[in-house]
Amino acid sequence: MNVLIADTEDRFNDALTVRHKVFVEEQKVPEEEEIDQHEKDAVHFVAYDGKNPIGAGRMRIHDDIAKVERICVLDAYRGKHVGQAIMNKIEETAKEKGLNTLLLNAQLHAVPFYERLHYKVTSDEFMDAGIPHVQMRKSL
Numbered sequence: 001m002n003v004l005i006a007d008t009e010d011r012f013n014d015a016l017t018v019r020h021k022v023f024v025e026e027q028k029v030p031e032e033e034e035i036d037q038h039e040k041d042a043v044h045f046v047a048y049d050g051k052n053p054i055g056a057g058r059m060r061i062h063d064d065i066a067k068v069e070r071i072c073v074l075d076a077y078r079g080k081h082v083g084q085a086i087m088n089k090i091e092e093t094a095k096e097k098g099l100n101t102l103l104l105n106a107q108l109h110a111v112p113f114y115e116r117l118h119y120k121v122t123s124d125e126f127m128d129a130g131i132p133h134v135q136m137r138k139s140l
Helices: 009-026 082-096 106-118
Strands: 002-005 043-049 054-064 066-074 099-105 126-129 130-140
Touching: 002 082, 009 043, 009 054, 009 066, 043 082, 054 082, 066 082, 082 099, 099 106, 106 130
Parallel strands: 066 099
Antiparallel strands: 002 043, 043 054, 054 066, 099 130, 126 130
């Protein structure tokens, strides 16, 4: 497995393909909510098994904070440390950019995953795209 910054059109499209499968097809998030106005402002990441895209995520910089978004892994690859590899690459990139704080909105079922990566819940539960979330934060 390899996690790369989606710095080419092909890699960006691979990231969008994974996101579409997970969020739109599997979780029934409306496509117009999944693909948003921040796509061009974000650094995108894509995980590969050989040449096959299997996971994705993105990071936006907002007020000296790395905003981690759209972390997803194809169903067949869950539990195989793909999400952790994506998060490691995002954190490494944030450090390279001089950022010390990461912020994300986690679906409730994913909170234990992020807690294992030392993120802390910093909000009450809220709904996003019809799915319960909480905000989480980590200092590097």
